[in-house]
Amino acid sequence: MRSARTIIIWGLVAALGAAALGRIALSRGESINAAWLLTAAICTYLVGYRFYARFIATAIFALDGDRATPAVRKADGHDFVPTNKWVVFGHHFAAIAGPGPLVGPTLAAQFGYLPGALWIIIGVVLGGAVQDFVILCASVRRDGRSLGQMAKDEIGPVAGITALVAVLGIMVVLISVLALVVVNALKSSPWGTVTISLTVPIAMFMGLYLRFVRPDKVLEASAIGLVMLAGALWAGQWVAANPALAPIFTLTGPTLALLIMAYGFAASVLPVWLLLAPRDYLSAFVKIGVVVALAVGILLVLPPLAMPAVTQFVDGTGPVFSGKVFPFVFITIACGAISGFHALIASGTTPKLLSREPDAKLVGYGAMLTESLVAIMALIAACVLTPGVYFAINAPVAALGTTAESAALAVQQWGFVLQPGEMDALAKSVGESSLLSRTGGAPSLAVGMAHLFDRALGGGGMALWYHFAIMFEALFILTTLDAGTRVGRFMLQDLGGQLWPKFREVTWQPAVWMASGLFVAMWGYFLYQGVTDPLGGINSLWPLFGMANQLLAAVALCVGTTVIIRMGKARYAWVTILPLTWLLIVVMTAGWQKLFSADPRIGFLAHADKFSALHAAGNLPPGVPSLAAMPRMVFNDRLDAAVAAFFLISVLVIVFESVRIWIKVVRGAVPAGSTEVPAQSATLFAAD
Amino acid sequence: MQTLRRWVGILRTIIGVPDYDRYLRHMRVRHPGCAVLSKDEFARERLEARYSRPGSRCC
Numbered sequence: 001m002r003s004a005r006t007i008i009i010w011g012l013v014a015a016l017g018a019a020a021l022g023r024i025a026l027s028r029g030e031s032i033n034a035a036w037l038l039t040a041a042i043c044t045y046l047v048g049y050r051f052y053a054r055f056i057a058t059a060i061f062a063l064d065g066d067r068a069t070p071a072v073r074k075a076d077g078h079d080f081v082p083t084n085k086w087v088v089f090g091h092h093f094a095a096i097a098g099p100g101p102l103v104g105p106t107l108a109a110q111f112g113y114l115p116g117a118l119w120i121i122i123g124v125v126l127g128g129a130v131q132d133f134v135i136l137c138a139s140v141r142r143d144g145r146s147l148g149q150m151a152k153d154e155i156g157p158v159a160g161i162t163a164l165v166a167v168l169g170i171m172v173v174l175i176s177v178l179a180l181v182v183v184n185a186l187k188s189s190p191w192g193t194v195t196i197s198l199t200v201p202i203a204m205f206m207g208l209y210l211r212f213v214r215p216d217k218v219l220e221a222s223a224i225g226l227v228m229l230a231g232a233l234w235a236g237q238w239v240a241a242n243p244a245l246a247p248i249f250t251l252t253g254p255t256l257a258l259l260i261m262a263y264g265f266a267a268s269v270l271p272v273w274l275l276l277a278p279r280d281y282l283s284a285f286v287k288i289g290v291v292v293a294l295a296v297g298i299l300l301v302l303p304p305l306a307m308p309a310v311t312q313f314v315d316g317t318g319p320v321f322s323g324k325v326f327p328f329v330f331i332t333i334a335c336g337a338i339s340g341f342h343a344l345i346a347s348g349t350t351p352k353l354l355s356r357e358p359d360a361k362l363v364g365y366g367a368m369l370t371e372s373l374v375a376i377m378a379l380i381a382a383c384v385l386t387p388g389v390y391f392a393i394n395a396p397v398a399a400l401g402t403t404a405e406s407a408a409l410a411v412q413q414w415g416f417v418l419q420p421g422e423m424d425a426l427a428k429s430v431g432e433s434s435l436l437s438r439t440g441g442a443p444s445l446a447v448g449m450a451h452l453f454d455r456a457l458g459g460g461g462m463a464l465w466y467h468f469a470i471m472f473e474a475l476f477i478l479t480t481l482d483a484g485t486r487v488g489r490f491m492l493q494d495l496g497g498q499l500w501p502k503f504r505e506v507t508w509q510p511a512v513w514m515a516s517g518l519f520v521a522m523w524g525y526f527l528y529q530g531v532t533d534p535l536g537g538i539n540s541l542w543p544l545f546g547m548a549n550q551l552l553a554a555v556a557l558c559v560g561t562t563v564i565i566r567m568g569k570a571r572y573a574w575v576t577i578l579p580l581t582w583l584l585i586v587v588m589t590a591g592w593q594k595l596f597s598a599d600p601r602i603g604f605l606a607h608a609d610k611f612s613a614l615h616a617a618g619n620l621p622p623g624v625p626s627l628a629a630m631p632r633m634v635f636n637d638r639l640d641a642a643v644a645a646f647f648l649i650s651v652l653v654i655v656f657e658s659v660r661i662w663i664k665v666v667r668g669a670v671p672a673g674s675t676e677v678p679a680q681s682a683t684l685f686a687a688d
Numbered sequence: 689m690q691t692l693r694r695w696v697g698i699l700r701t702i703i704g705v706p707d708y709d710r711y712l713r714h715m716r717v718r719h720p721g722c723a724v725l726s727k728d729e730f731a732r733e734r735l736e737a738r739y740s741r742p743g744s745r746c747c
Contacts, residue, residue, distance in 0.1 A: 077714030078734060083701060090702035215727075218705045219696055272735040284703040349704075349738075483739055490740045506740075 017043025048125035082355035100335025106441035123337030124372035127579035133364035176526035184440035190249035195236035206278035267482030319395035331546030336375025340552025381448035388418030396536030430466035534623025608637035706734035
């Protein structure tokens with residue numbers, strides 16, 4: 001009886017999902033409602049979770065509720081702590097979800113909603129969630145080892161070192177591109193600048209409060225912090241409206257970039273309790289609150305999507321970033337479909353908290369599905385804007401010119417409608433001086449969200465909602481940036497310590513300052529390059545970030561495949577080989593094009609050649625301030641090319657090393673013996 | 689009141705607040721007689737550990 005009902009229910013879920021997918025994929029020329037997109041996503045996730053995740057859990061890992069997890073076996077009251085599965089789910093989700101799944105889909109909306117939506121929905125079920133889940137299981141069976149350690153143990157020392165250096169490089173690119181998103185969101189916006197600046201003293205106030213006034217009352221301090229954040233929003237509005245103060249906080253891109261670098265440096269050398277920890281607590285609450293608010297807003301309004309299913313920019317001529325829909329949609333949307341960074345978390349804190357092995361399905365696979373849903377919601381928020389408005393916000397100055405008239409003309413030439421007064425009215429309604437060419441994704445997402453919230457709650461609050469959205473996006477990003485800078489500093493100290501042991505001492509201030517300064521200089525260089533780039537910077541840095549993230553995912557999937565094959569489950573290795581193959585195809589194609597495409601809008605080297613030729617001829621291209629600036633831009637292009645080449649080569653090394661091991665194991669030259677910690681029953685360990 | 693305290697505990701774990709009471713309980717049950725960190729030392733050790741390695745934060 002029960003099985004018949006199960007079959008009927010799951011049959012209905014699958015049919016509903018298929019119908020919704022068909023509806024979004026086949027509609028042409030008519031606008032469809034966001035509800036179809038949500039239905040398609042949620043039904044696909046449910047089916048994937050119920051069937052595919054269960055298959056991986058039982059057929060491959062044979063997750064066993066009686067087998068002791070590291071949290072149980074090595075319980076120490078601080079690192080290894082058995083924790084309720086829903087709490088671990090919340091913790092893991094708060095750690096993996098950041099600005100990535102919001103920004104990527106917003107940028108990819110230039111292809112229309114369909115390519116991004118399909119990649120997010122299909123990519124997560126067969127790729128992203130599989131990666132997170134497999135790495136979590138592998139780490140749980142190995143005392144909670146990190147991805148780098150597993151690469152070294154399972155594949156070999158070369159792979160281990162390559163993975164370590166690649167992680168460092170990826171963090172540099174990640175931090176610089178996220179910082180660029182913040183700079184572009186705050187440029188010439190006194191309201192935003194004041195609000196975001198105030199979050200720093202607010203966090204420090206919370207830190208001092210937690211240390212000296214009411215130690216350990218984190219929720220109380222966070223509540224006070226949230227009230228103060230609302231005050232910061234109001235203060236920003238007040239400053240922006242004040243003719244004497246507003247110009248002081250109307251900053252240019254380069255100034256903001258230097259300020260953010262100073263912030264990153266401070267966060268890396270100041271005590272953690274003063275800035276990082278309180279900011280993280282605040283950010284976690286804001287994160288959960290915003291995800292819920294976005295979901296409620298979309299469900300209440302159920303907006304129609306104004307963006308067409310597919311735009312003409314799939315041919316590679318898009319203004320937001322250049323390149324064809326294949327391969328670029330697959331690297332523009334990393335987080336939300338598949339994100340290599342998650343593998344660091346799935347092999348970081350999370351495996352040390354799982355109290356039972358079967359919980360890994362909810363935490364590893366389930367949390368990633370939830371992040372994917374966030375990405376779908378961000379895509380919806382971007383696609384509720386009319387295409388005219390979307391492109392006017394997201395296209396760089398080089399494509400739009402600097403006036404409302406030139407922008408309206410450019411947008412009309414792309415075949416979309418934009419009234420000359422429309423952007424001015426919109427900018428005014430959100431309390432900004434201009435919304436033209438506000439690249440990076442954050443402003444257009446904020447406009448989309450403000451639009452949704454405003455409609456859900458009855459109107460009149462566009463400006464407040466817009467700045468609320470900008471504030472939380474910047475808060476997310478700065479939390480990634482400051483924690484990332486600190487981690488990068490430790491990694492540099494560790495690397496430098498190999499040559500000069502004293503450099504590793506975390507209490508020796510000169511080393512702390514040098515490593516922090518060096519790491520900030522590394523991402524700061526790319527940030528500054530992006531800020532001063534006439535094409536907007538996002539065009540060159542976001543693909544680099546997407547490639548880096550997907551390459552890290554390829555490393556994680558190599559480790560996952562090796563683990564599965566060494567378990568003697570080679571017949572199921574296609575589970576990870578399938579997404580790995582796809583990622584390698586996508587990333588190698590994208591990398592090749594970014595390096596060698598003859599189109600200077602895509603290829604770094606072609607762009608460098610074009611600019612050096614122009615420089616030699618004494619021609620100044622539009623958007624470039626002076627001839628003297630051009631040699632540096634040529635150098636930057638070549639540097640970006642070198643970074644891309646470095647990432648590609650690192651991954652080829654790891655793939656090569658992995659395949660060698662796979663062949664050896666399958667042929668029997670290396671025993672298939674599992675490298676897992678031997679199974680012990682959980683009942684042998686007393687609970688605290 | 690009991691429910692509220694439970695929810696506070698859940699929220700604190702989700703956002704990653706170190707739990708000193710749990711640590712003390714663990715040390716009392718599993719390692720009776722061993723020296724324990726003071727509350728301040730414990731908090732500092734937890735924060736340093738959280739922000740010194742990749743794997744606590746993502747994009």
